[in-house]
Amino acid sequence: MPRSTPVPALAAPAARVHDSLVLEPRDVRFDWDRLPLHWIPDEPMATHVINVLHLLLPEGERWFVKVFKEALPLIRDDQLREEVLGFIGQEAIHAEAHQEVLDHLLGQGLDPRPYVRQVAWLFRRVLGDKPGLGPARRRENIIERVAFIAAIEHFTAFLGNWALNSPGLDRAEADPTMLDLLRWHGAEEVEHRSVAFDLMVHLDPGYLRRVRGMAVSGPLLVHLWVRGARFLLAADPTLHGRLKPTWREAGRIAKRGLLPDPVGSIRSGLRYLRPGYHPTQEGSSSQALGYLATSPAARAAAGG
Ligand SMILES: [Fe+2]
Numbered sequence: 001m002p003r004s005t006p007v008p009a010l011a012a013p014a015a016r017v018h019d020s021l022v023l024e025p026r027d028v029r030f031d032w033d034r035l036p037l038h039w040i041p042d043e044p045m046a047t048h049v050i051n052v053l054h055l056l057l058p059e060g061e062r063w064f065v066k067v068f069k070e071a072l073p074l075i076r077d078d079q080l081r082e083e084v085l086g087f088i089g090q091e092a093i094h095a096e097a098h099q100e101v102l103d104h105l106l107g108q109g110l111d112p113r114p115y116v117r118q119v120a121w122l123f124r125r126v127l128g129d130k131p132g133l134g135p136a137r138r139r140e141n142i143i144e145r146v147a148f149i150a151a152i153e154h155f156t157a158f159l160g161n162w163a164l165n166s167p168g169l170d171r172a173e174a175d176p177t178m179l180d181l182l183r184w185h186g187a188e189e190v191e192h193r194s195v196a197f198d199l200m201v202h203l204d205p206g207y208l209r210r211v212r213g214m215a216v217s218g219p220l221l222v223h224l225w226v227r228g229a230r231f232l233l234a235a236d237p238t239l240h241g242r243l244k245p246t247w248r249e250a251g252r253i254a255k256r257g258l259l260p261d262p263v264g265s266i267r268s269g270l271r272y273l274r275p276g277y278h279p280t281q282e283g284s285s286s287q288a289l290g291y292l293a294t295s296p297a298a299r300a301a302a303g304g
């Protein structure tokens with residue numbers, strides 16, 4: 001398989017690309033048969049910190065799809081409805097792509113199911129649809145969950161932008177199929193980074209809603225990530241519980257370009273709270289589309 005490489009940003013204004021946003025779900029396939037357990041060679045910590053994505057995204061992105069389908073009848077703008085439908089199509093495929101990695105981990109002797117069961121409980125029960133609400137409370141409940149998703153999508157775009165600009169992973173000879181998964185998904189996250197935010201503002205333009213979304217989603221994501229990394233390192237049959245994740249070690253690994261900088265990630269969350277913030281200010285749509293034009297999986301999905 002050809003190695004996927006970071007794509008240089010082109011000088012097209014992001015807002016203009018966004019104006020003509022047509023989101024195309026790309027029905028990608030990845031072959032995991034030869035994926036090593038530590039797909040960044042000799043870097044189990046970096047591998048498993050990134051692997052937390054596979055623990056969270058199948059359930060998380062299925063939840064995005066459910067909430068956005070519930071939100072569809074509330075949308076009063078045809079262009080936005082089209083974008084939400086495109087978003088739903090892309091997230092549904094993302095969830096299944098990461099699910100396949102989970103299944104592969106299980107085949108390698110690392111059983112992710114105890115953690116995934118907790119994640120499923122969170123997204124299905126705690127953050128799921130609440131039957132029996134009257135129309136006004138139901139609408140409020142949907143908008144609140146859209147705001148949680150808008151804040152999460154800020155981080156998925158941040159991580160996607162990092163994946164597209166992470167030559168450290170190439171230097172470390174990370175597995176090319178996993179790199180393509182991360183960069184294909186990352187590119188689509190950058191491509192659709194405005195949709196959840198625009199939907200939230202369409203349903204409730206109030207600043208408080210945005211703050212509340214980040215106040216819940218930001219700490220929740222950090223918590224899930226730390227627990228997920230601990231879980232994977234403990235469950236890895238080759239490590240015998242000897243490796244424990246620490247912030248200091250994550251910072252060191254980030255300096256080598258194998259993880260996003262933890263401090264930079266938290267700063268990014270704070271940018272979301274700036275009054276004039278819009279997701280188009282972060283990342284580059286033209287760089288994302290540039291990667292999708294060369295991604296081995298996306299090209300195969302397009303028949304090219
Ligand atoms: Fe996604």
Ligand SMILES: [Fe+2]
Nearest residue numbers: 091153156189
């Ligand atoms: Fe997304």
